[in-house]
Every structure is written in structure tokens, then in C-alpha cells.
Amino acid sequence: MSRRLAALATIATSVLASTSAIAQTIVKIGTASPLSGPGAHQGKDIENGARMAIDELNAAGIAIGGRKIQWVLQPEDDAADPKAGTAVAQKLVDAHVAAVVGHLNSGTTVPASKIYATAGIPQISPAATTPVYTQQGFRTAFRVVANDNLIGRTLATYTLGTLKAKRIAIIDDRTAFGQGLADEFAKGVRAAGGAATLVSRQFTSDKAVDFNAILTQIRAKKPDVIFYGGMDAVAGPMLKQMKTLGLPAMLVSGDGICSERMPVLAGDALGEGKVVCVVAGGVEGPREAGAAAFTQRYQARYKLQIQSYAPYAYDAVMVLAKAMQAAGSTVPATFLPALAKVRHEGVTGTIAFDAKGDLRNAAMTLFTYRNGRKVKLQVVRGG
Structure with missing residues (x-):
């Protein structure tokens, strides 16, 4: 009898584990930036900011569409090189990321954006400022910084x-x-x-x-x-x-x-x-406290000064999560319309996009x- 009970207990444990696995959805967010070469310190800044957001989302235990989300960051090195940038973009598409935060350089962002657009994967650049990026007519292209x-x-x-x-x-x-x-x-x-x-x-x-x-x-x-x-x-x-x-x-x-x-x-x-x-980007008055708190968290975690782009990468991930929650889905084709309409009070300021994917009323x-x-x-x- 005890053996039978033990067997039943084992089966029950397996069923619960299986149910738990089914109820959890893994969502990959890619980052693309130079992690080698002269701009590596700036590129790592983007990865670090995005990782902070990913970890905070996991700690919050967010559920979307009735499923608990496990957020996973996939950082890639584009070496600030256009050819490497397109290779990285294809790698992220093949990895079935839900969205990409990147790239840093305009020269990598623009060619990579064509690959993401073809795949229907949202891309938010935390750094690229060339107007060309959002003038191509891709509904997948956004940025959280002002343009040139x-x-x-x-x-x-x-x-x-x-x-x-x-x-x-x-x-x-x-x-x-x-x-x-x-x-x-x-x-x-x-x-x-x-x-x-x-x-x-x-x-x-x-x-x-x-x-x-x-x-x-x-x-x-x-x-x-x-x-x-x-x-x-x-x-x-x-x-x-x-x-x-x-x-x-x-x-x-x-x-x-x-x-x-x-x-x-x-x-x-x-x-x-x-x-x-x-x-x-930029905040003033009472909102400076939020930016200062982010800086303190960043420095405590990485023992580094923020270079430039970490807060923008952090906000980009949070904007993606907010759009997914609004749409009730982590499927790019489903949450993309919500991303275009999103309004988010981030550490870098208010984030809302115009018809091209540029920031509305961008601060500097x-x-x-x-x-x-x-x-x-x-x-x-x-x-």
C-alpha cells in the first residue's frame, strides 16, 4: 500500500510540475550593441540597463494572458559593424526573440531594422539617432531617444x-x-x-x-x-x-x-x-528622484558609472512589457499595435511614439x- 501511495505521489508531483511548466511562458528579449572594440563600454551599458529591467520584471512575477512570464535576456555583440549587425539581427530572429532593444550605432541600426521588419519583430533603439531609421516606413521600428x-x-x-x-x-x-x-x-x-x-x-x-x-x-x-x-x-x-x-x-x-x-x-x-x-532624454523637478534612484541601483549592482544609454535600454524593456500586458499577449504581431500606442512614465521621461516610431515631444x-x-x-x- 505504501508503495502504491508513493507511486501516486510521484505521479501527482510530475503532473503538477508539468502543469506549472505549461502555465509559464518564456519571453526572450534581445539586445544588440558593441560589446567589443572602442565602443564596448557604451554597448555594455545598454546590456546592463536591459538586464536590470529583465530582473525586475522577473522579481515582479508578471502574468500576461493568464501565464506567468519568465523573462530572458539574449545580448549580442554587433561590434559597431553593419555586417556584424545584420548577422546579429538574423541570429536574434532565428532565436525567436519577442523584441529587440538595439542597436547602439546608427550604422548598424538601419540595416538591422530591415531584418526585424521582415520578421515582424519590434525593435526599440535606445541610442540610434539618424532620422533614416524611422523614415523607412517600418511599423516595427521605434526609439526612445530624440533624432538628429x-x-x-x-x-x-x-x-x-x-x-x-x-x-x-x-x-x-x-x-x-x-x-x-x-x-x-x-x-x-x-x-x-x-x-x-x-x-x-x-x-x-x-x-x-x-x-x-x-x-x-x-x-x-x-x-x-x-x-x-x-x-x-x-x-x-x-x-x-x-x-x-x-x-x-x-x-x-x-x-x-x-x-x-x-x-x-x-x-x-x-x-x-x-x-x-x-x-x-531628460527629466526635471520631482521626476529627477526616479532617475537618481535608477542611477543608485545601477551603481550598486555593477560597481560602474552609467555611461549614457543604460536608462534608455531599461525603459525600452519596460515599454515592451507594458505593451505586452496591454495586449494580453507576448506574440509580436499581437502586441505590436499596443506598442505603437503605449504611454509610459520611464526613468528617462515620458515615452510615447508618433506615427513613425519617434518620441513625441522628445526631451534633451x-x-x-x-x-x-x-x-x-x-x-x-x-x-
């Missing part, structure tokens, strides 16, 4: 209105991000009219280490401001060479250089208030560096 049109116009307005620049030189790294941002900045300066003059336009690459030739040409033009379209891995050494050449101009740029690593990359060439950069935060630390200047909206 807004960022370039904002930086042009600040450079002319607040910095009172009269002579401006422009350098870009010839990437989709860097060149695109520099072009939008130049348009903003020209549109503003006034006494400011664009005295030089120079080009480098995202892997360059020697800028003496272009900086020497620029020095002869005596600019007040140099605008740089590119990432911090190049901007840091460029600042050092500006100092060596005795080129006192301020450096203005976008979110690619607006990292916590800039003081390390630039050393004492960073100066005091010599660099102005903008991050796409201007920063400078003082005493080797990034310091907030102001939050602006819509350029």
Missing part, C-alpha cells in the same frame, strides 16, 4: 545663443551617426542666420588616432567652437591634440561623447566647461564637464 534633426538643431541653438559662437568648425567621423549629426548641426547654424560663420568642414574616421593635420588647418581659421560628430573614443584623443596644438576652441557634440568615460579618455585636456554635449539634456565630472546644464524640448 532635434539634436542638431538644439546644439546649434545653444552654440549660437548661449555660447555666442561667431566662427565654427565642424569635424565628423564619416559614420551614419557622426556625419548625420554634423549635417543637422550645420543646417541649424545656417537656418539661424546671424553673424556666425562655418569656417571649416573636416573629416576623420571612427578609428582615427591622429588629428594633427585637420586640427592644424582648423587652428588657422581661429574658431570659437569645434563641433564633432562621433563617439567619445575619438573625441578624447582629439581634445588632447587640440591642447597640444594650442587650439582653445570649445568642443560641442552629441550623446556619443556624453559619457562618464570622457574624463579618462581626454585627461586634463577636458578642461573646465570646455565641452558641451547633449543626451537625448545639455551637459558639460567640471572637475572631471559630467554636470547637467539644462533640459530642453523640441530643439
Whole structure:
């Protein structure tokens, strides 16, 4: 009799385990960013932010469509390379991820977006700013940052209105991000009219280490401001060479250089208030407490400073989860319409998308560096 009871107990345990397994749904969220190469610190920032959101969702025990969700993160390294980016995109599609948070670079985001669109998988970029990304007509493409049109116009307005620049030189790294941002900045300066003059336009690459030739040409033009379209891995050494050449101009740029690593990359060439950069997003007043709390959680967990994009990756995952809950489904085709209509109060601000997948009423935060630390200047909206 005892053996029979034991057997029945074993069967019951197996049935319960099977039922439990059926009642749980695994939802994979992919991230795609450079986890190797010069931009690895920025790419890891995206992975870390997304992982925080994944872990918090699992801790909350969220159920969707009557099933408890087990959230799983699948991070992939696109090496900031377009070819690697498309390979990573196909890998994530083949892994049946429900959505992708990525990519970081505009040059990888755009080609990868075509693969996600064909597969019907939602993609939210926490970093890519090229307008091309959301102008392709893909209903799967979203971003939680402002685009280059807004960022370039904002930086042009600040450079002319607040910095009172009269002579401006422009350098870009010839990437989709860097060149695109520099072009939008130049348009903003020209549109503003006034006494400011664009005295030089120079080009480098995202892997360059020697800028003496272009900086020497620029020095002869005596600019007040140099605008740089590119990432911090190049901007840091460029600042050092500006100092060596005795080129006192301020450096203005976008979110690619607006990292916590800039003081390390630039050393004492960073100066005091010599660099102005903008991050796409921003909160003010009472909502700053939420952003500060996220920063504390991040630092406590990773023992690292947030570089730039972790809060945006975190918000992107939370937005996806909210859309799935609203739709009552984790199937991309089912929750995609809810994603397009979502409204979420995130750590980076209010997230709601327009018809193209861009942020509505996008905020941007201007920063400078003082005493080797990034310091907030102001939050602006819509350029």
C-alpha cells in the first residue's frame, strides 16, 4: 500500500510540475550593441540597463494572458559593424526573440531594422539617432531617444545663443551617426542666420588616432567652437591634440561623447566647461528622484558609472512589457499595435511614439564637464 501511495505521489508531483511548466511562458528579449572594440563600454551599458529591467520584471512575477512570464535576456555583440549587425539581427530572429532593444550605432541600426521588419519583430533603439531609421516606413521600428534633426538643431541653438559662437568648425567621423549629426548641426547654424560663420568642414574616421593635420588647418581659421560628430573614443584623443596644438576652441557634440568615460579618455585636456554635449532624454523637478534612484541601483549592482544609454535600454524593456500586458499577449504581431500606442512614465521621461516610431515631444539634456565630472546644464524640448 505504501508503495502504491508513493507511486501516486510521484505521479501527482510530475503532473503538477508539468502543469506549472505549461502555465509559464518564456519571453526572450534581445539586445544588440558593441560589446567589443572602442565602443564596448557604451554597448555594455545598454546590456546592463536591459538586464536590470529583465530582473525586475522577473522579481515582479508578471502574468500576461493568464501565464506567468519568465523573462530572458539574449545580448549580442554587433561590434559597431553593419555586417556584424545584420548577422546579429538574423541570429536574434532565428532565436525567436519577442523584441529587440538595439542597436547602439546608427550604422548598424538601419540595416538591422530591415531584418526585424521582415520578421515582424519590434525593435526599440535606445541610442540610434539618424532620422533614416524611422523614415523607412517600418511599423516595427521605434526609439526612445530624440533624432538628429532635434539634436542638431538644439546644439546649434545653444552654440549660437548661449555660447555666442561667431566662427565654427565642424569635424565628423564619416559614420551614419557622426556625419548625420554634423549635417543637422550645420543646417541649424545656417537656418539661424546671424553673424556666425562655418569656417571649416573636416573629416576623420571612427578609428582615427591622429588629428594633427585637420586640427592644424582648423587652428588657422581661429574658431570659437569645434563641433564633432562621433563617439567619445575619438573625441578624447582629439581634445588632447587640440591642447597640444594650442587650439582653445570649445568642443560641442552629441550623446556619443556624453559619457562618464570622457574624463579618462581626454585627461586634463577636458578642461573646465570646455565641452558641451547633449543626451537625448531628460527629466526635471520631482521626476529627477526616479532617475537618481535608477542611477543608485545601477551603481550598486555593477560597481560602474552609467555611461549614457543604460536608462534608455531599461525603459525600452519596460515599454515592451507594458505593451505586452496591454495586449494580453507576448506574440509580436499581437502586441505590436499596443506598442505603437503605449504611454509610459520611464526613468528617462515620458515615452510615447508618433506615427513613425519617434518620441513625441522628445526631451534633451545639455551637459558639460567640471572637475572631471559630467554636470547637467539644462533640459530642453523640441530643439
